Amino acid sequence: MSWHEKTSVTDLSVGDVVLSYDINEEKIIEAEIIDRVEELYSDGKETFDISTGDYGINLTIFHILPYYHDGELVIDNCGMVEVGDELIIIDEDELSVLREEVISIEEGVTDNQSVYHPKSSNGYYFINRILLHD
Amino acid sequence: MKKVIWKSNIRIKAVGGFSIVVAVEDSAYLLRRKKGTEIPRLKAKNIVQWKKTDNKKKK
Numbered sequence: 189m190s191w192h193e194k195t196s197v198t199d200l201s202v203g204d205v206v207l208s209y210d211i212n213e214e215k216i217i218e219a220e221i222i223d224r225v226e227e228l229y230s231d232g233k234e235t236f237d238i239s240t241g242d243y244g245i246n247l248t249i250f251h252i253l254p255y256y257h258d259g260e261l262v263i264d265n266c267g268m269v270e271v272g273d274e275l276i277i278i279d280e281d282e283l284s285v286l287r288e289e290v291i292s293i294e295e296g297v298t299d300n301q302s303v304y305h306p307k308s309s310n311g312y313y314f315i316n317r318i319l320l321h322d
Numbered sequence: 323m324k325k326v327i328w329k330s331n332i333r334i335k336a337v338g339g340f341s342i343v344v345a346v347e348d349s350a351y352l353l354r355r356k357k358g359t360e361i362p363r364l365k366a367k368n369i370v371q372w373k374k375t376d377n378k379k380k381k
Contacts, residue, residue: 191361192353200352205372207353218355218372245350280353283361283368306352315350 190280197304197315200224207278208312209285209319211254211261216283223307235296236266238318240288243277245316248298252321254312256287263321269293276319285319 192207200206200221208219234249247253247266254263256274269275274287306313307322314320361371 190353191356191359191365193356194351195354197350197352200354204352205355207355207369210370215370216368217370220372278353283365304350313352315352317353 192280197306200304200306206308206313207280208308208310208314209276209278210310211263211312216278216285217310219308219310219313221306221313222309225305225307233298234267235298236269237292237294237296238266238269238275238290239292239294240275240277240318241291243275243288243317245318245320247320248303254319254321255290278314278317278319280317 195204195206202221202224204221205218206221208217209215210217235246236249237246238244249265249267251266252263253266253269254261254276255269256262256276257270262268262273269290271290271293273290275290277286277288278284279286305322311322312319313322355372361369
């Protein structure tokens, strides 16, 4: 049983409590959504569809995420992630995290897509179970 | 404090408000606490639960 439910980034509201992660303490925490920018239109910006096989996410070049490269923690924009790097993934049922290796990265560009940028109280949240930095 | 490596210099742009998630057809989801749910004590040790702070000062 999980005490957390999937909610689309488009349905998220300020004040919602979401699963997050304390990078320094290496603990799962809950954070409050404190802001949400929506429906920006971003033309011709590079995107990266990053997949571990089980989990995947499509991000713009400007988005930042923590990942492990050669066993060291890196927090950088998603364009720096390489196949073989490891993302931080949450198991919300067990309330534990694991690392999963990136097996593919597909590059693209935005084409008048709506983009959403939630902001959490501690600057991190899981999207599609993958830890991201806002 | 954990050692963190920055491999690029795009961070400056990112913190300037351009950080965005592409959400296509509601495919991107977060994990939100179900309303009115308490995490059982056994599991609660694995998570720091969010608690609303009361801004009203006690007199």
